[in-house]
Amino acid sequence: MIRTLISDALKRSDFGADVNIKGWVRTRRGNKNVSFIALNDGSIIHNIQVVVDNEKFGDEFLKPITTGACISVIGKLVESQGKGQNVEIQADKIEIYGTADPETYPLQKKGHTLEFLRDIAHLRPRTNTFGAIFRMRHHMSMAIHNFFHERGFFYFHTPIITGSDCEGAGNMFQVTTMNLYDLKKDENGSIKYDNDFFGKQTSLTVSGQLEGELAAMALGAIYTFGPTFRAENSNTPRHLAEFWMIEPEVAFYEIAENMQLAQDFIQHCVRWALNNCQDDLKFLNEMYDKELIDRLNFVVDNDFVRLTYTEGVKILTEAVANGVKFEFPIDWGTDLQSEHERYLVEKHFKKPVILTDYPKEIKSFYMKQNDDGKTVRAMDVLFPKIGEIIGGSQREEDYDKLKQRAKEMNVPEKDIWWYLDTRRFGTAPHSGFGLGFERLMLFVTGMSNIRDVIPFPRTPHNAEF
Ligand code: 4AD
Ligand code: MG
Numbered sequence: 001m002i003r004t005l006i007s008d009a010l011k012r013s014d015f016g017a018d019v020n021i022k023g024w025v026r027t028r029r030g031n032k033n034v035s036f037i038a039l040n041d042g043s044i045i046h047n048i049q050v051v052v053d054n055e056k057f058g059d060e061f062l063k064p065i066t067t068g069a070c071i072s073v074i075g076k077l078v079e080s081q082g083k084g085q086n087v088e089i090q091a092d093k094i095e096i097y098g099t100a101d102p103e104t105y106p107l108q109k110k111g112h113t114l115e116f117l118r119d120i121a122h123l124r125p126r127t128n129t130f131g132a133i134f135r136m137r138h139h140m141s142m143a144i145h146n147f148f149h150e151r152g153f154f155y156f157h158t159p160i161i162t163g164s165d166c167e168g169a170g171n172m173f174q175v176t177t178m179n180l181y182d183l184k185k186d187e188n189g190s191i192k193y194d195n196d197f198f199g200k201q202t203s204l205t206v207s208g209q210l211e212g213e214l215a216a217m218a219l220g221a222i223y224t225f226g227p228t229f230r231a232e233n234s235n236t237p238r239h240l241a242e243f244w245m246i247e248p249e250v251a252f253y254e255i256a257e258n259m260q261l262a263q264d265f266i267q268h269c270v271r272w273a274l275n276n277c278q279d280d281l282k283f284l285n286e287m288y289d290k291e292l293i294d295r296l297n298f299v300v301d302n303d304f305v306r307l308t309y310t311e312g313v314k315i316l317t318e319a320v321a322n323g324v325k326f327e328f329p330i331d332w333g334t335d336l337q338s339e340h341e342r343y344l345v346e347k348h349f350k351k352p353v354i355l356t357d358y359p360k361e362i363k364s365f366y367m368k369q370n371d372d373g374k375t376v377r378a379m380d381v382l383f384p385k386i387g388e389i390i391g392g393s394q395r396e397e398d399y400d401k402l403k404q405r406a407k408e409m410n411v412p413e414k415d416i417w418w419y420l421d422t423r424r425f426g427t428a429p430h431s432g433f434g435l436g437f438e439r440l441m442l443f444v445t446g447m448s449n450i451r452d453v454i455p456f457p458r459t460p461h462n463a464e465f
Helices: 114-119 128-150 209-219 255-276 278-287 292-301 309-321 338-349 399-408 413-424 437-445
Strands: 018-030 034-040 048-053 070-079 087-098 202-204 221-229 242-251 305-308 353-359 375-383 387-394 430-436
Touching: 018 048, 018 087, 034 070, 048 070, 114 128, 128 221, 128 255, 128 278, 128 437, 209 221, 209 242, 209 413, 209 430, 242 255, 242 437, 255 278, 255 292, 255 353, 255 375, 255 387, 255 430, 255 437, 278 292, 292 437, 305 309, 309 338, 309 353, 309 375, 338 353, 338 375, 338 387, 387 437, 399 413, 430 437
Parallel strands: 048 087, 305 353
Antiparallel strands: 018 034, 018 070, 034 048, 070 087, 221 242, 242 430, 353 375, 375 387, 387 430
């Protein structure tokens, strides 16, 4: 018999039909005569209720059907008499695929803390919370591909292993096949990479942007969507060592069009969540964040504020003068801290904010320099509860200016000669940005720790599973 997904079975009303359902037992309760098994197969947050005539199967047979066990049930689809569901199954045949010893299966009761569930990340997808989050992760991925595909962007695959540091921040994970117990060094004590796998020093990518730009200079509009690695030792609820980033890059776009693309993109994804993830969103709204759905609707319906860094600093300085306390000082030239970003978004404007034209010293070498000689055409999209969700810019298309800035910022020309070449051959204005997928996931799920929106988080001192 062909298996029916619970998501499909719950929609049916052809009562009397035989169906085969397979899934994991959430609970079994009942009395001497009848058992009720709540079965979940991951296709939807809801369980289907299996009604079992105890006499028909025998207590010995039913005993191992406990929370966590996996079973297959053949039975009749019937209209439910009980509250909470329309459809249930009257069991004719049950096959037990795998039991789960109640003494050792960790997911016995509801209401485990998120911290506890992180320690059992191999089992947490079986909870309502993580089922909802990981289904939404899938839907958000689809939303992203849909958005760009519909607009004629090409999905472009950039390398994971790279010899250049796009962000110039030096927080890369090195990739090597060298014997770390026996490193060969030259007369200056520097490690010799000639015999390493690639014959040079390589790392895991911190961004696909540089290669993405090469593609935009040929295909017009591209996006990447792939794993990204940063060895920053920041143990915060918003940083991962391995995360997923989406990076569109568009030829002929200036900063204003880039900002509009960023707004349209996020709004599309959030609208997609509202339209495609209703059950899961309702659950998360109820359990974790009563304002979640309202907040999502608000973002879809309202334009993001556009503001320069200089104006932002002015607002923050005035706030401090009026008695607002921040942990970190504000002054023009230093990077904004998360607390500052969130003040602008949550307290001052009460809207997402796109901050532009940052001081060049705190931004990457590739950003287009403004005529003031002090700022670059950067843009960060700042979100409620999250802080920075997108970082991007218009790119410097002038060969000499770009080369000069790379030199000033100690980006070795030998690592990026190919990138500089795009400015020698048919250069053009262009722009792009990077969206941290897990930051978007934080926003659409209402979760507050980034470790809870990726299946197997990698953070300092944690690479279990
Ligand atoms: O602002 P970032 O560093 O920008 C870039 O990497 C550019 N090359 C993007 C581009 O213009 N194509 O990172 C972009 C976004 C951030 O806004 C944030 O959402 C996310 O990536 N991000 C992280 N997410 C989780 N954990 C981390 N450690 C992250 N670092 C950045
Ligand atoms: Mg950034």
